Amino acid sequence: MRTLLFALLLVALPSVAQVYTYVDAEGNRVFTDSPRDGNAKQVQMAPSNRAEPPTRRLSPPPAPAAPAGPILSYELLRITIPQPDATINDGAGNLIVTVNAEPALHPGHSYRLLLDGQPYGSAGRSPVFPLENIDRGTHQIAVEIITEGGIIVERTPSQPFHMKRVSLAQKRKVRPCEKADYGVRPECPIEDKPKEEDKGIISILPFL
Numbered sequence: 001m002r003t004l005l006f007a008l009l010l011v012a013l014p015s016v017a018q019v020y021t022y023v024d025a026e027g028n029r030v031f032t033d034s035p036r037d038g039n040a041k042q043v044q045m046a047p048s049n050r051a052e053p054p055t056r057r058l059s060p061p062p063a064p065a066a067p068a069g070p071i072l073s074y075e076l077l078r079i080t081i082p083q084p085d086a087t088i089n090d091g092a093g094n095l096i097v098t099v100n101a102e103p104a105l106h107p108g109h110s111y112r113l114l115l116d117g118q119p120y121g122s123a124g125r126s127p128v129f130p131l132e133n134i135d136r137g138t139h140q141i142a143v144e145i146i147t148e149g150g151i152i153v154e155r156t157p158s159q160p161f162h163m164k165r166v167s168l169a170q171k172r173k174v175r176p177c178e179k180a181d182y183g184v185r186p187e188c189p190i191e192d193k194p195k196e197e198d199k200g201i202i203s204i205l206p207f208l
Helices: 002-012 168-174
Strands: 020-023 029-032 076-081 086-089 095-102 110-115 118-124 128-131 137-146 152-155 159-164
Touching: 076 137, 095 110, 095 137, 110 128, 118 128
Parallel strands: 086 159
Antiparallel strands: 020 029, 076 095, 095 128, 110 118, 110 137, 137 152, 137 159
């Protein structure tokens, strides 16, 4: 019976506790971890073969997703030349379009000009676009800022301009062609140059 009690006591006590034994006044063997008798002796305990429950390791919380790179935007994007609804008088149908962005164009961004809703020329970092041989009439222009992947970052509203191309006949009417202008001015082709009359030799016959 004492052996059973001793075994139960060993199980109940924590494995790190010290066990002591002594004989009380009534002659009973006592096992305890808090001895009160000065004659108590420490019991040498065999290492416990009880399997310790595995320590549960909590996986670290997932790192927060890295924030996406800042969206590079612009406070201002506008066409400076020509002015909206401007009239362009050019016989060849040429004009210059300029654009301004604030802040300045970010790295990896490009300007792209749209003429009547379609890209005109190649996108680039220059804010100046030369347009050539534009047909007579009203046209719409707009400018976009795009990324290297073609994503549109900013775009100006479409604005109209009117191209008036003066005909050659109108130019000749305003400034008539002179002798030296033929073959030099486009409105004075060499084939339109008047032919000079041949001066024949007038022979004076003596009166008979």
